[in-house]
Amino acid sequence: MDERTKWYKDEFNKISDEIKNRDNLDYFYFLRIRNYKLQNISVEEEEKIKKKTKMAFRLAKKRNKIKEAIETLTDLNGVRIPVASAILAMRYPDKFAIIDKRVIGALKEKSWLKGYLEDPEVYEKYLKRMKIEAKKQKKNLRDLELYLWEKGKKKSK
Numbered sequence: 001m002d003e004r005t006k007w008y009k010d011e012f013n014k015i016s017d018e019i020k021n022r023d024n025l026d027y028f029y030f031l032r033i034r035n036y037k038l039q040n041i042s043v044e045e046e047e048k049i050k051k052k053t054k055m056a057f058r059l060a061k062k063r064n065k066i067k068e069a070i071e072t073l074t075d076l077n078g079v080r081i082p083v084a085s086a087i088l089a090m091r092y093p094d095k096f097a098i099i100d101k102r103v104i105g106a107l108k109e110k111s112w113l114k115g116y117l118e119d120p121e122v123y124e125k126y127l128k129r130m131k132i133e134a135k136k137q138k139k140n141l142r143d144l145e146l147y148l149w150e151k152g153k154k155k156s157k
Contacts, residue, residue, distance in 0.1 A: 076116075081122070086098045107129060109125075
């Protein structure tokens with residue numbers, strides 16, 4: 001049994017054991033089960049993931065290669081700009097922000113909603129705006145992102 005199959009089998013058993021006596025799922029178990037299922041349908045090979053992320057991280061270090069870094073990651077199966085931005089933000093939290101429709105709404109940039117999933121240029125505009133706002137508000141990108149996400153979440157209710 002390969003490592004991925006072993007993880008998949010073990011994770012199922014762990015989750016199953018942890019929820020077998022519950023009468024409902026909380027948010028975190030819901031996410032854990034959803035992510036478990038999504039992992040199962042991921043068809044991307046590990047070598048390609050390593051190759052593309054290595055290339056994207058190299059590009060991300062260069063100031064004018066944001067679009068190329070995003071495009072490299074979106075070449076992976078199932079990765080669109082929100083996931084690509086999350087990968088870069090987790091690797092370089094002081095340099096990248098995760099794009100999200102609620103944050104876009106809080107920034108009052110509704111025109112970006114049409115292309116934020118697939119247009120790397122929208123992400124470039126978003127990141128530039130986030131950096132400007134972070135500087136104005138004297139916050140790091142992640143704190144600003146969370147603040148705007150919460151603000152946008154409240155507006156969408």
